[in-house]
Structures are given as structure tokens and as C-alpha cells.
Amino acid sequence: MLRKWLATPYILWAIIFTIIPLAMILIYGVTIDDGGIRFSLENIMKAFDPIYFKALLRSIYYALISTIICLIIAYPLALILTEKRNAKVTVIFIFVLPMWMNFLLRTYAWLTILETNNGFLNTVLRFLHLPTIQIIGTPNAIILGMVYNFLPFMILPIYNVLSKIDPYVLEAAFDLGASKLTRFVKVILPLSIPGVISGITMVFMPAITTFVIPKLLGSGKINLIGNLIEQQFVQSYNWYFGASLSLVLMVIILISMGILNRVDPSREGGAL
Amino acid sequence: MKNSLIRLENISKSFDDELILNHISLDVKKNDFVTLLGPSGCGKTTTLRIIGGFETPDDGQVYFNDKVITQKPPYKRNINTVFQKYALFPHYNVFDNIAFGLKIKKMHHSDIKKKVDWALNLVNLKNFENRNIHQMSGGQQQRIAIARAIVNEPEVLLLDEPLGALDLKLRKDMQYELKELQRELGITFIYVTHDQEEALTMSSTVVVMNDGVIQQAGSPEMIYNEPTNAFVADFIGESNIISGVMRKDCFVELFNHGFVCVDKGFGINEAVDVVIRPEDVILLKPEKDKLTGKVTDCIFKGVHYETYVEAGGKEWMIHNTKSHIIGSDVSIDIAPENIHIMKKR
DSSP states (O other), X not given: OHHHHHHHHHHHHHIIIIIHHHHHHHHHHTEEEESEEEEOSHHHHHTTSHHHHHHHHHHHHHHHHHHHHHHHHHXXXXXXXXXXXXXXXXXXXXXXXXXXXXXXXXXXXXXXXXXXXXXXXXXXXXXXXXXXXXXXXXXXXXXXXXXHHHHHXXXXXXXXXXXXXXXXXXXXXXXTTOOHHHHIIIIIHHHHHHHHHHHHHHHHHHHHHOOHHHHHHTTTTSOOHHHHHHHHHHTSOOHHXXXXXXXXXXXHHHHHHHHHHHHOTTOOOOOO | OTTEEEEEEEEEEEETTEEEEEEEEEEEETXXXXXXXOSTTSSHHHHHHHHHTSSOOSEEEEEETTEEOTTOOGGGSSEEEEOTTOOOOTTSBHHHHHHHHHHHXXXXXXXXXXXXXXXXXXXXXXXXXXXBGGGSOHHHHHHHHXXXXXXXXXXXXXXXXXXXXXXHHHHHHHHHHHHHHHHHHTOEEEEEESOHHHHHHHOSEEEEEETTEEEEEEOHHHHHHSOSSHHXXXXXXOOEEEEEEEEETTEEEETXXXXXXXXXXXXXXXXXXXXXXXXXEEEESOOTTSEEEEEEEEEEOSSXXXXXXXXXXXXXXXXXXXXXXXXXXXXXXXXXXXXXXXXXX
């Protein structure tokens, strides 16, 4: 009985902060207000108009590129972390410390560094009589922002899984004739897949929905799906269409998670 | 040194300034079943890991068939290991675990199948090849670990406390099976354990280690009957270790009582350690001129009684088949050949 009562706060929490908002998005998404509120899939269809659909595809593309870059950087780093005990503190410090700062602040910091005219980078380049670079307002700046902000979410789950591999299993591979490379391909890589999958999930999801990074580092010139949703809510005050766009995005995320989970049938990811 | 398969020469190894192995030398002959025996921290596992190639000694050389292999990585040695906690690959099924080494050797698929079947048969796990590792019991996992090692037909098999995690009954069965396996395959086994009974049961050679030094190496009978020092005597089986004085050849004095023994060559009046096994002490009715004491405890142990007697200021442990009343007086007698004299260290 006690156990039942103990669960109540969590159930209440879930109802108030997860189920009700989701239900409201669903209701807003499939209704329109033309004098009276009524059921309609008009907004859902509108979400597939080229202007919005292109933004959606662009978001998927940028999020994919960022995820891949994060993976390429994070995997070797996580490997080094697991192998060299004394490197652990330093590297965790370097990559986790920035997470203690506000997300907006970190992105603004990149803005000050990269700004075309008065940015730190270009000031230095000009001082050295080198050509300046124009990166703010380009897709590269957005991807840079995504990689920088979400990299820790890739490193930690991979490191977590790698450090849990039984060292004797690795020795056994050596013992049975595997060279370092063979051991990596046949033992380490397959055993780390759950971590890679949760890393991908935890980078891809915030990357596909972010609106702050394109707004700041893309100078508002490049719209991702997150920006369009934000605009519907705070500029056009069209909550119905904003909710429809959110629904479409949610379905796309759910589908991609479903595909990922197929790769990891054991579901041992468990991330952070 | 012709027929020694593995030779350790003056091996030393430290971890964090702590000396784990102190100039160890050891010869392992072909087809031998060698057990490294000692308390935890004595360096037995480190010795095994040096033979396996997982550690490099700070000093000294490892020879394999008279060739130096000290710096060779494990994957270039014709030696396989059975790890303490099995260390099976959790992402592979039974077949792929056992086939791991063979696949690396790029063996033909049908040959791999044949060899895996052979190995599974050998460890009594026929038809288990498609099982998931997680579905197997500890004993079964251990058999797979053994099969995974022997399928590669190594010249030497290293076993690091392979039965440590199993319950007593299973451990006894596996001891017997391992011994059989070794006879059948003719592979040299080097086995690490802290269980002296296991060591005596299975091995043809027992190497007793303590504090990074080999205390004694020899056949189980020799180690048990002729321990070279008090540590070995104490570690192998139960024993009463008593300080005595050699009065002359074949005559030792214990607690001011003379005992006839068979050991010669000690100095006159030299202080020695004397080992007497509990089953070698004869209890008599109290007699004058004999070492006499009081029974302090008598415990029934099934096959025998474990009797404790306080005599000469020392508590003696005695195994015999008669029960004694606690508090009664008894005299102690020992046959000359059962008194083992060792130099004091």
C-alpha cells in the first residue's frame, strides 16, 4: 500500500507536466479557430508546404551533420578517457565545465568570438594581417554551435559504456590472438553501441529542435523548424499551426528513435 | 634445462613501489600440471600474468621453448588463459565465443564448426552453441571459458582461480574434470589457487608462494610431508608448529621432553622449527616421562574427532578417531618418522 502512495507525486508530476501539455499540443494541432474552434487537419497539411517542409529537412540535415561530427570527436575522446586514468579528470573538466554555464551565455560567447566586424577572431586575424573570415550567418556557424553545445551529451554516454566493459574481456581478446585493431572491431565497438545510440539520441534531439543557435549564430537568416515553431507561438500568435508543426516534428523524432532502437535491441544505453 | 617448456629466470615486478615478485625462477615441464599456491597478495596471479604476457617484468626473462618471450604481447604467444571471472564476450553466443580465436586465425568455416563441436563435447556442453551467454549458469560459463581457450590448442593453458566463483560441490566436480582434461589433451596447465586442498588434489607440481618468493616447489606429497619451512607447513594442511632444539642427530627436544626423530645433519643444540601433522599425534593415557597435557576441546568432524590438548604451554591440534573427555589428562607420543624438522628462518 505504502508503495502505491509513494508513487503519487510522480504520477501527478507526469500528468501535470507531460501528459496535459502533450494532450494540449495534440488538441491545438488538429483544430483551427475560424470564428469557432473546430477539428481540422488543415494545419497538419500546411506543415508540409514547401516553405515549412524545407525548414524541416534543413533541420534534419544540420542535426545529422552535427551528430556525426560529435560522434567523430567524442568516440576517440571517450576511448582515451577510459584507457588513461589520469587524463580522465582533465578531459571531463574541459568538456563538462562549460555545461555549468548557461546555454544562452555559451552561444553568445561564440557570437562575440566569431562576429564578422568586431569579433575576437577577426580582430586577431586583422592584427596579424591575415584575411578575415565570415562565418556568422552561415550554416557552418550553426553546426559549430550545435557541436559545441551538445558534444558532452555524446561523450558521456559513450564513456559510460566503454568504462563498464570488463577489462578481463579485453584481455581475453588479446589472449585469443586479437591484435589491437581486431579487438577494437570485434569487441570494443560492438559493446559500445548502446552508448553510441544514446549519444546520438541525446545530440540529435536537441539539435533538431533548437531555435536559439540558428537565431544567434545564423543571424536569423537561416530558419530551422524550431525557429518557425517559435515564430508561430511568439510572433504570429497562431498556436494552432505552431502545435501542428510541433506534432509533425515529434512524429519524425519518434520514427528516428524507433529506427535507432532497432539497432540496439538490448536497450542497455541508459545514457547519463 | 632441455625439457622445460616455460622457464622464468630471476623475475621481479613492482607495482607502485611495492615489490610483488622478488627474483623468482621457475621451470615448467611439458605436460606438467603446475599449481601456484599462496595467500592473496603473494604474487601468484602476477606470475601467471607475466607468463600470459599481460604484464612485463621489471627484471628477468621469460623463456618459452628456450626462446625469450618476455616482451611478446599475449596475442603472439601460443598460450591461452582461463580468467577468474570467465571474461566471456557478452555480445556473442556460445559458438561465437568459442570460435573467436579460430576466426582470427582465418580458419575455414567448416573446420571452425568441427573444432567448436569438439571443444563443446569435451566440456560436456553439446548442443549449447546457440545459447546466449546470459542464459548460462556460472558453472556452464566456466566450461565455455575453458572450451574457448583449449579450442586454440595452446601449448600451455593458464588458469587463474577458475573455480573460485563456484559452489563447493560444483568445484569438486570441476577439479576432477579439469584433471581429466589435462590428461586427455596433454596440454601443460599452470593453475593459480589459494585453496591448498585444490592444489594437492589436482597438481603434479605445487609451487608455494609467499611475499613474492617461491617458498617450495615439488610434488604434492613432498610439499605435504617435507615442508621446507614453517610457512609451507602452516599453509598446506593443518599442522602443529613447535620450536625445538636438536640435541644430536635423530634426537630433538620439545618442551623439555626428548623425541626420537629421523632427521640428521643439524648442528648440536641448534634451534629448529618442528612440524607435526594433527593426524600424526598419538594420545595415550597419562604416563610419566612423556609430554602430558589437558584436553581443552573435542569436536566431532564426521570422519574424525578434532581434539585440542594444552601441553607444554602450547595448544596442539590432534585428529583421531576416539573422543576424549574435556579436562582429562593425556600424554602425547609421536612416531619418529612423523616429526619433521626444519631450519629456523
